[in-house]
Amino acid sequence: MTTTEYLELRDIRKEFGSFAALKGVSLAVHPGELICFLGPSGCGKTTLLRIVAGLETQSSGTVIQAGKDISRLPPMKRDYGIVFQSYALFPNLSIAENVAYGLVNRKVPRAERDARVKELLALVGLPDSGAKFPSQLSGGQQQRIAIARAIATSPGLLLLDEPLSALDARVRVRLRGEIRALQQRLGITTILVTHDQEEALSMADRIVVMKEGEIEQIGTPSEVYRSPASPFVADFVGKTNLLPARAAGGDCVLVGDQRFACGVNGVAGSSKNLKLFFRPEDVMVRNVGSATPNSAVAVVEKVEFLGGYSRLTFRMNGIDQALFADLSVNDLAEFHVKAGDTLRVAVPPDRMRVFEAA
Amino acid sequence: MSAVLPGSILRLRVHWTDRIGNALLATAGIALAVFLLAPLAMILMKSVEDKAGAFVGLANFEAYFHTPSLLHSIWNSLWVSTLVTAITIPLAFTFAYALTRSCMPFKPLLRNIALVPILAPSLLAAISFIFWFGNQGLLKAWLGGSQIYGAPGIVISMVFATFPHALMILVTALSLTDARLYEAADALGTSTLRKFWTITLPGAKYGIISAWMVVFTYALSDFGIPKVIGGNFNMLATDIFKLVIGQQDFPKGAVVAIILLLPVAVTYVVDSYVQKRQQALLSARSVPYVPKPSRAYDWAMAAFCWTLAVLMLAILGMAIYGSFVKLWPYNFSLVLDHYRLGLVDAGVIVSWFNSVKMAFWCATLGAIFIFVTAYLMEKTRGLDPMRPFVRLMAVLPMGVPGMVLGLGYIFFFVQEGNPLHFLYGSMGILVICTTVHYYTSSHLTAVTALKQIDNEFEAVSASLRVPFWRTFFKVTVPVCLPAVLDISRYLFVNAMTTVSAVVFLYSPKTTLASVAIVNLDEAGDIGPAAAMASLVVVTSAAVCVVYYFLQVWLDRRTQAWRA
Numbered sequence: 001m002t003t004t005e006y007l008e009l010r011d012i013r014k015e016f017g018s019f020a021a022l023k024g025v026s027l028a029v030h031p032g033e034l035i036c037f038l039g040p041s042g043c044g045k046t047t048l049l050r051i052v053a054g055l056e057t058q059s060s061g062t063v064i065q066a067g068k069d070i071s072r073l074p075p076m077k078r079d080y081g082i083v084f085q086s087y088a089l090f091p092n093l094s095i096a097e098n099v100a101y102g103l104v105n106r107k108v109p110r111a112e113r114d115a116r117v118k119e120l121l122a123l124v125g126l127p128d129s130g131a132k133f134p135s136q137l138s139g140g141q142q143q144r145i146a147i148a149r150a151i152a153t154s155p156g157l158l159l160l161d162e163p164l165s166a167l168d169a170r171v172r173v174r175l176r177g178e179i180r181a182l183q184q185r186l187g188i189t190t191i192l193v194t195h196d197q198e199e200a201l202s203m204a205d206r207i208v209v210m211k212e213g214e215i216e217q218i219g220t221p222s223e224v225y226r227s228p229a230s231p232f233v234a235d236f237v238g239k240t241n242l243l244p245a246r247a248a249g250g251d252c253v254l255v256g257d258q259r260f261a262c263g264v265n266g267v268a269g270s271s272k273n274l275k276l277f278f279r280p281e282d283v284m285v286r287n288v289g290s291a292t293p294n295s296a297v298a299v300v301e302k303v304e305f306l307g308g309y310s311r312l313t314f315r316m317n318g319i320d321q322a323l324f325a326d327l328s329v330n331d332l333a334e335f336h337v338k339a340g341d342t343l344r345v346a347v348p349p350d351r352m353r354v355f356e357a358a
Numbered sequence: 359m360s361a362v363l364p365g366s367i368l369r370l371r372v373h374w375t376d377r378i379g380n381a382l383l384a385t386a387g388i389a390l391a392v393f394l395l396a397p398l399a400m401i402l403m404k405s406v407e408d409k410a411g412a413f414v415g416l417a418n419f420e421a422y423f424h425t426p427s428l429l430h431s432i433w434n435s436l437w438v439s440t441l442v443t444a445i446t447i448p449l450a451f452t453f454a455y456a457l458t459r460s461c462m463p464f465k466p467l468l469r470n471i472a473l474v475p476i477l478a479p480s481l482l483a484a485i486s487f488i489f490w491f492g493n494q495g496l497l498k499a500w501l502g503g504s505q506i507y508g509a510p511g512i513v514i515s516m517v518f519a520t521f522p523h524a525l526m527i528l529v530t531a532l533s534l535t536d537a538r539l540y541e542a543a544d545a546l547g548t549s550t551l552r553k554f555w556t557i558t559l560p561g562a563k564y565g566i567i568s569a570w571m572v573v574f575t576y577a578l579s580d581f582g583i584p585k586v587i588g589g590n591f592n593m594l595a596t597d598i599f600k601l602v603i604g605q606q607d608f609p610k611g612a613v614v615a616i617i618l619l620l621p622v623a624v625t626y627v628v629d630s631y632v633q634k635r636q637q638a639l640l641s642a643r644s645v646p647y648v649p650k651p652s653r654a655y656d657w658a659m660a661a662f663c664w665t666l667a668v669l670m671l672a673i674l675g676m677a678i679y680g681s682f683v684k685l686w687p688y689n690f691s692l693v694l695d696h697y698r699l700g701l702v703d704a705g706v707i708v709s710w711f712n713s714v715k716m717a718f719w720c721a722t723l724g725a726i727f728i729f730v731t732a733y734l735m736e737k738t739r740g741l742d743p744m745r746p747f748v749r750l751m752a753v754l755p756m757g758v759p760g761m762v763l764g765l766g767y768i769f770f771f772v773q774e775g776n777p778l779h780f781l782y783g784s785m786g787i788l789v790i791c792t793t794v795h796y797y798t799s800s801h802l803t804a805v806t807a808l809k810q811i812d813n814e815f816e817a818v819s820a821s822l823r824v825p826f827w828r829t830f831f832k833v834t835v836p837v838c839l840p841a842v843l844d845i846s847r848y849l850f851v852n853a854m855t856t857v858s859a860v861v862f863l864y865s866p867k868t869t870l871a872s873v874a875i876v877n878l879d880e881a882g883d884i885g886p887a888a889a890m891a892s893l894v895v896v897t898s899a900a901v902c903v904v905y906y907f908l909q910v911w912l913d914r915r916t917q918a919w920r921a
């Protein structure tokens with residue numbers, strides 16, 4: 001069986017005692033892509049990653065890497081580099097020794113090894129730190145060293161388990177870009193585990209959204225963000241308005257007594273119980289009149305300043321649920337919106353989706 | 359494609375390097391089974407056999423319970439141990455409280471003085487009290503007409519011997535309490551007494567229970583003290599000795615051993631339960647308590663601690679002083695006779711060499727075995743069915759009194775048919791028995807150190823295709839070296855002073871210092887006995903100094919990476 005996929009997981013299941021941590025996960029990773037496992041705590045991301053690494057044994061299922069069935073290979077026989085949230089740098093070895101750790105064992109000649117370490121340290125932007133010890137570096141620097149160590153032996157697959165979670169917000173954002181750039185430069189197939197949706201959206205080629213041991217959706221960041229496959233994905237990735245709705249004939253739904261037209265996926269057939277979904281940034285305030293489709297009068301409850309934009313919390317007539325809208329600084333300045341105001345808002349029909357409610 | 363049949367368990371193939379790890383672990387498990395489980399099983403077997411080896415059911419137990427003199431020992435052992443515990447715990451608690459919760463000066467000095475008894479064989483206190491209050495003691499008059507021999511001497515000597523053990527546990531327990539609780543209480547205007555009852559005591563509860571168990575077990579199973587100062591006062595531990603060595607009545611010895619095992623087993627179960635609870639407290643993030651100076655209180659605490667310290671030094675000092683006195687109580691000139699004539703010329707000094715040799719092997723081979731086994735348990739994978747067994751074997755020795763272990767060893771190794779019979783009477787059996795006897799706390803020290811290092815080192819190494827032993831030697835051992843030194847020192851000091859387990863196992867060629875003290879005392883040579891006890895203290899102290907400098911050297915060498 002030949003495929004062009006670099007890594008294939010087929011119906012991976014994992015039970016811990018009677019608890020099913022993975023309930024049949026199948027997935028293909030293209031060569032050279034960065035794929036993100038995204039999901040809430042305990043959904044089985046780490047378990048899946050560890051199964052790929054051979055650090056955990058699946059209860060059943062097949063793992064195929066580069067066309068070879070590695071389901072039963074011990075970790076030492078597999079081909080990957082791994083980076084943990086805790087960095088796991090050897091504290092008593094210098095940075096250079098840490099990076100060279102896997103090279104020493106492969107009988108790489110000393111001069112070649114030193115050159116490789118130098119090259120790697122330059123690659124991760126820490127060319128002069130070879131003689132230092134891990135404790136002398138910041139968290140972000142240590143994590144970059146851990147990455148250098150993992151890729152030193154040029155593995156075919158790079159596994160990252162929440163590599164940025166232990167870092168503070170600023171460093172995290174910077175390192176995101178650096179890791180992504182490095183990954184693209186090397187063209188190394190990479191799996192990144194994270195529960196941070198922003199991280200997944202900004203770094204991944206594709207995102208695998210997981211929930212309770214199952215895959216909810218696989219797609220590019222924009223697919224996952226714009227066209228979530230389920231209310232769970234919609235809610236987990238990005239800020240969302242999710243409203244209980246009823247089918248009202250044609251492309252229309254009723255939320256309370258407000259009628260909305262949805263242009264995207266139509267109103268799902270017979271079911272009466274639906275959920276209406278739209279993003280806060282899809283709420284318009286500019287050029288909205290009573291003739292604008294899906295427009296309604298909103299009462300602003302709160303305006304929250306968030307830097308580049310502001311988030312409005314508002315209510316609509318006949319809907320007893322708070323809704324959110326993100327307004328640009330310009331919009332806000334122009335419309336002088338403040339708490340207690342009333343204004344007309346609209347959501348374009350092509351930005352609204354409906355789901356069958358669970 | 360590997361089709362997995364439904365219901366079958368998927369297993370990874372095992373890499374050959376991991377097979378080596380598994381083989382090592384299996385070896386360790388077998389060693390523990392042979393050197394701990396088999397001897398204990400032998401005791402159970404012997405207790406239901408007659409002297410000729412025929413099965414007699416519970417007849418030995420029945421005979422035992424119809425021997426009033428033996429039965430009386432149970433009562434003696436219980437009340438003496440209870441009394442010792444009831445005295446030691448409050449004293450040690452107050453001392454620990456002063457060390458952790460007051461601003462009295464010289465805390466490190468006081469702490470070190472209080473820990474000195476650990477370096478001494480338990481017999482030392484007994485000998486010292488004979489010098490002070492014995493028939494020819496300096497202060498015999500203080501006792502009025504009563505005697506130090508018997509229960510009074512036993513109790514007071516045991517208090518001295520158990521004090522440091524309780525102190526260490528209680529200091530740890532009291533250091534755990536969260537300062538924020540006190541801050542909150544202060545903010546609410548809570549009285550000092552109320553804070554003590556509602557915060558301090560509950561916080562140290564598990565430590566107190568644990569110390570209680572340790573002291574009780576120690577008192578119940580110690581053999582040296584009742585032997586030397588007990589006179590005609592019989593306890594379970596001395597009964598075993600008399601039955602086995604004196605009367606060669608092995609079956610009855612086995613019965614007493616089992617009876618001794620019972621209360622110890624109870625305390626042991628309670629203790630391991632308590633330990634688990636305490637772990638939870640430990641892992642919680644807390645702010646260490648910093649005491650504030652308070653003149654009167656600090657002085658009172660200092661007075662209390664110095665009183666105890668002076669008493670301890672008086673006990674230790676008297677034994678050393680007695681070892682130099684020419685002829686107690688007639689000629690108090692200070693000479694080296696007891697060392698020169700009593701030990702060297704009499705050939706007893708060999709015992710001291712043997713003890714040092716044994717302690718050395720325990721501190722090296724024993725420490726290595728314990729650490730490597732703990733490593734294999736904590737950091738390697740595979741061989742899952744064996745792991746719970748090894749874990750149990752590692753914590754079991756804490757619940758086995760030395761006398762019982764030693765007795766099991768004779769029963770097991772004395773058999774001609776046993777392929778390990780050659781160990782009988784050798785130095786090897788002493789080293790093994792002592793290592794097993796002190797296994798548990800060494801193991802726990804190793805596990806604690808191993809748990810502190812990142813759990814993913816092994817995973818990273820495997821991903822880099824580096825075999826586990828390289829990471830063990832390059833990373834794990836260097837990082838854990840302080841703990842390994844701790845284990846090694848602990849084994850050395852205890853091997854120097856232990857009596858109970860080895861008293862059955864030494865041969866004429868492998869007599870030990872601590873056993874020599876018992877024998878010298880029995881022969882009425884209390885001067886040389888004191889000399890030997892002093893020699894043991896000095897040796898242990900010197901070795902501790904060596905370890906201290908090793909640690910300092912190590913700290914300096916590893917400073918660069920220990921931030």
Ligand SMILES: Nc1ncnc2c1ncn2[C@@H]1O[C@H](COP(=O)(O)OP(=O)(O)OP(=O)(O)O)[C@@H](O)[C@H]1O
Nearest residue numbers: 016019021039040041042043044045046047048195
């Ligand atoms: N060794 C184990 N034994 C029993 N249960 C386990 C074990 N390892 C993981 N689990 C359970 O499996 C589930 C998935 O765990 P996993 O670590 O994969 O979650 P995760 O998605 O990585 O979560 P997080 O974001 O918290 O890291 C959890 O409910 C966890 O409690």
Ligand SMILES: [Mg+2]
Nearest residue numbers: 045046047162
């Ligand atoms: Mg995880």
